[in-house]
Amino acid sequence: MTNSASIHSAPTSLFKNKFYQTILISNIFLQIGIWVRNFAILMFVTDQTNSDPLAISLISVVEFAPIFVFSFIGGAFADRWKPKRTMIWCDFLSAVSVFAVLLTLLYGSWESVYLATFVSAILSQFSQPSVMKLFKQHVHPDKVQQGMALFQSLIAIFMVMGPSLGIFAYHQFGIHLSIGVMGVAFLLSALVLFRLPADEEEHTAAKENKGSSILQELRDGFRYVWQSPVLKVLGGAFAIAGFAIGTIQTLGLFLVTERLGQDKEFLQYLLMVNGVAMLIGGGVIMTLSRKIRPQILLAFGTAVSAICIIGMGWSNSIPLTLFLQFLNGLTFPCIQIGINTLILQSTEQSYVGRVNGVLSPMFMGMMVIMMSLAGVMKKLFPLVGIYSMAGIVMLVGAVILIPIFKYKPAALDSQAAAPEMH
Secondary structure, eight states: OOOHHHHHHSSGGGGGOOOOOOOHHHHHHHHHHHHHHHHHHHHHHHHHHSSSSSHHHHHHHHHHHHHHHHHHHHHHHHHSHHHHHHHHHHHHHHHHHHHHHHHHHHHHGGGHHHHHHHHHHHHHHHHHHHHHHHHHHHHGGGGGHHHHHHHHHHHHHHHHHHHHHHHHHHHHHHHHHHHHHHHHHHHHHHGGGSOOOOOOOOOHHHHHHHOOHHHHHHHHHHHHHHOOOHHHHHHHHHHHHHHHHHHHHHTTHHHHIIIIOOGGHHHEEEHHHHHHHHHHHHHHHHHTTTTSOHHHHHHHHHHHHHHHHHHHHHHHHHHHHHHHHOOOOOOHHHHHHHHHHHHHHHGGGGHHHHHHHHHHHHHHHHHHHHHHHHHHHHHHHHHHHHHHHHHHHHHHHTTTTTTGGTOOOOHHHHHHGGGGGO
């Protein structure tokens, strides 16, 4: 009996699940590396360029543009390659690339810091679909939404600690040691992943896929999404959310300095409030995970996020902005947990990588485009107008989810299986 068969026959506590334990520990190291990277580099670039909007927005562009470009390919290869081996190699190569950037920074120009983000973003597109694939194999369907809620709670903890960790590392130790911490964190994540259960033997369908071309598998992934009513609607919601979030992704610093009249370091407190709220929201959703369908969670979280974005754009009151940030964080787990649960419920194991590879670019593509334009928009339009537009677009994303409210998990599974039937 395979691992997946045993998992699906008898649900056990998530914390007794060796796969889940390992993924959580690995993710702790990854989050340390990511948050030190995000804020140490943000502070460094801000100091180097005297808060130039284009230079600051470029940080997010080099982080997310590779996701758009490589997500298609990474998802297809994730369905071909052994997931455990793929994840270990990706984290190891991320560590190597970070140390290479450190050497370049020591002996070259400061612009090389962009490369650290760029390379790790590429490698993540091969690693993340493998996590989802293993989640499908090793977590019982009844535990998926609870597992996603716990996972989101861990991310929320780092939303609280991460900004301060990154800013502290930069101000106390400088950019060189901060980048060294990133490399060590990625390396430790790779080592922890050796604890994962051995990769399962390939199913017949997966072996047949290896005989086909990557281009054919990509076409199969698009066809699979197109034939699923749920995944098709989810793709549209992804694109709209990417447009809205990408618009404001790089403008938080200006929300702090212009609307609230605070120093750039105050941004960490906004994110800490958001993180505390995410932690609380993740815990609440974990207790209610079996009572609320994921599409309802997703629509609710998206609608509240839209209102909060508009409110934060208009607010010049620190207490009001902090309250809206808290409310946004409280419901944000609804979005993440709803999306991931819907994908896993609506997708067969052999297509998980490709479905991620098709849907992620719809979000990331729009996000990268809007992040690239954010610096220009900031110079042409007031911050209030930009945030208002982003919030209205986000609200549209919630509305288009209404057609899938009627679907239940059993119906979703049958829809997802349809493209495989011959």
